[in-house]
Amino acid sequence: MTSKYEMIIYWSEQDQSYIVEVPELPGCMADGNSYQEAVRNAEQVINEWIETAKELGRSIPEPKGRLLYA
Incomplete structure (x- = not known):
């Protein structure tokens, strides 16, 4: 299952x-x-969350999709 929640992905040195x-889901990380x-x-953790x-x-917050920045 693919969620519609925004994911921020980065490399941690x-x-x-x-x-x-x-x-959008407090404390949800992978x-x-x-x-x-x-x-x-992350998809698995979202489902578990x-x-x-x-x-x-x-x-459970509704996914907002892409967040807009000014």
Whole structure:
């Protein structure tokens, strides 16, 4: 399943891996040794984040898609 949440992907020299942050889902992050692995891991973590939020009765933000910057 491909999510529609924005992902910020960058290389971390300190961690020697790609890091993915999902700003619309607080605390939702993943990493991977390759760009593709990091994105796959992020998709899995997004799904787990949503499942956990549902189980806890918390609201799940609607994906906004691309954020606009001024």
